[in-house]
Amino acid sequence: MALVQCPQCDKRISSLAKSCQYCHADLSGNTDSMRVINHIQQSTKLMNQSFLALTLFIAGVVIWFWGGEVATGMRAIIGAICFVVGFVGYLYTRVRIILHKRKSE
Numbered sequence: 001m002a003l004v005q006c007p008q009c010d011k012r013i014s015s016l017a018k019s020c021q022y023c024h025a026d027l028s029g030n031t032d033s034m035r036v037i038n039h040i041q042q043s044t045k046l047m048n049q050s051f052l053a054l055t056l057f058i059a060g061v062v063i064w065f066w067g068g069e070v071a072t073g074m075r076a077i078i079g080a081i082c083f084v085v086g087f088v089g090y091l092y093t094r095v096r097i098i099l100h101k102r103k104s105e
Contacts, residue, residue, distance in 0.1 A: 007035035039104055046100060050093040057086025 002015045008025035019026050025034065060083030064071050071079050 007031040008038055010038075042100060043097075046093060046097045050090060050097065053086050053089030053093055055086070056082050057090055060084070060086055 003012045004015045005011070006013050006020040006023060006025060006027075008020060009023040011020070011022045013020055013022070018028055060079050060081070062079075063075060063082060064079035066075070070076070
């Protein structure tokens, strides 16, 4: 009995198991297609997170410079928070996308 990764949730399970004890995926059929589908779903999720972070970043820039002048007061704080959270979130998500692509190769 060896330990293998579940094609659905990537947790380590017995090679003799009929289904995953964590996600209850049926392992009796073709697991290669399940692995490909899981990879595509993970890639899509990461791309959506990247898009959301980039949108937040752009919203911060728009809030900061709305009206042709640099923001002051509460608008400056909200714009700066959106800008920083969006920028850091975008970088973090892009690193995760690169690591996800390397893992699949």
